[in-house]
Amino acid sequence: MASRYDRAITVFSPDGHLFQVEYAQEAVKKGSTAVGIRGTNIVVLGVEKKSVAKLQDERTVRKICALDDHVCMYFCKILTIFIGLTADARVVINRARVECQSHKLTVEDPVTVEYITRFIATLKQKYTQSNGRRPFGISALIVGFDDDGIPRLYQTDPSGTYHAWKANAIGRSAKTVREFLEKNYTEDAIANDNEAIKLAIRALLEVVQSGGKNIELAIIRRNQPLKMFSAKEIELQVTEIEKEKEEAEKKKSKKNA
């Protein structure tokens, strides 16, 4: 049944599916795993980093990008990560960055996280409704602080929908990571900045096979500039996490005994 209605974006199937949009969501699952967490005073973005080919310049394989950077009373940034088709991500990031500057020039105010998310989502939706074009095969996690100081995390998908989340994951094995977050995201866990960072790393370690050296992490604390974690800092966090895990297991076995 699907094969008769899935070759053109502008054709609905009899049971209401837009198969090309659903197939675009499968393209997202071919990308790496990314996780976003909204803490009380911090937002965290983490992504799985695969090894780069020997002769390839690692600097050109950056996944976490800044969308907007404006120095007003506070250092603010909107961070994003796109998962799915790399080329589609580059095109959408460029459009979003232009929109951020254009908005600032026009109304003299920086964009809010929700505004730029809505812009990206509207752009994606346009490409699900014209013939001759295909949907963007990317999902995005967009984090940042607005002027009111409230942290935000939004997720968009190829169909052009966007929602706010407390914590979410996209990409390969996103479901497993989301289930982990549902079990472990508590108000206590995210009240403390360090705990929020640890939660993001623990969630990624569920699916990242080779540990801390394959994780890229960025955070924004309220009223502070963006911080990209170095490999050493991530390794430190991973060691702490493993220590806590061992202690928890020891306690458990003592209890059982």
Add this chain to the structure above:
Amino acid sequence: MAATFFGEVVVKAPCRAGTEEEEEEEEAGRRETPEDREVRRQLARKREVRLLRRQTKTSLEVSLLEKYPCSKFIIAIGNNAVAFLSSFVMNSGVWEEVGCAKLWNEWCRTVDTTHLSPSESFCVFYHLKSNPLVFVCQCSCYVAEDQQYQWLEKVFGSCPRRNMQVTILTCRHVTDYKTSESTGSLPSPFLKALKTQNFKDTACCSLLEQPNIIHDLPAAVLSYCQVWKIPAILYLCYTEVMTLDLITVEAFKPILSSRSLKGLAKNIPQGTEILKKLMTTNEIQSNIYT
């Protein structure tokens, strides 16, 4: 196929009624030249499935299971199923390589099976040294439709014994799973089982529902076992990640408690460690997908 103005693609269906002109064309095509016959012969020879003994690398005269009768035969098809067997079953006990299958097709071009790199496809048979009636096959190469029957004949023989139990492990992409639910809500990866009539034990997961079907070599083996009344069960893992993936391989774990694999996996924590090491031969970042 033709694209319409609106961008739809229309497939031209063949006419079932047929015409006189078509019949004449068919007859002309049937008149083969000797060159055509020679090309066909060479192609058939190239696509032959050869079963080789380990030490001597000579072909086996009889089928594998005639030469090495077994009571338990576990076949892993696909890289995740193969990784599962390597980590959890073949880490306990000493397994001896008995032979390998060499074949060529458009997807599987491995010619020399003596020095294989981890990324190449292979099809190798082992038996447990302490109990040679337990047989394992690790098949990571694609066996094409025209080669499947040859593979079956060379492995099982033309008149296989019924007093053995066959277990097949394989993976399939979750988008092939037909269900009224949306694929987003499926708990992938998940296991489904399909068994032959003579398999009397219980499966360790739910059975595969209609209208889902099995494909390729697993289907060929299961059909063969059904026809020859051999008790056999196929465990199919539907997953979103068809490349080597920790979560997909771990989805096979419930099978370790089944009667087919009981007693074979002795050290499960060690198996998990071995699996993690297999995974660290990290795949390079694809430039297309970020």
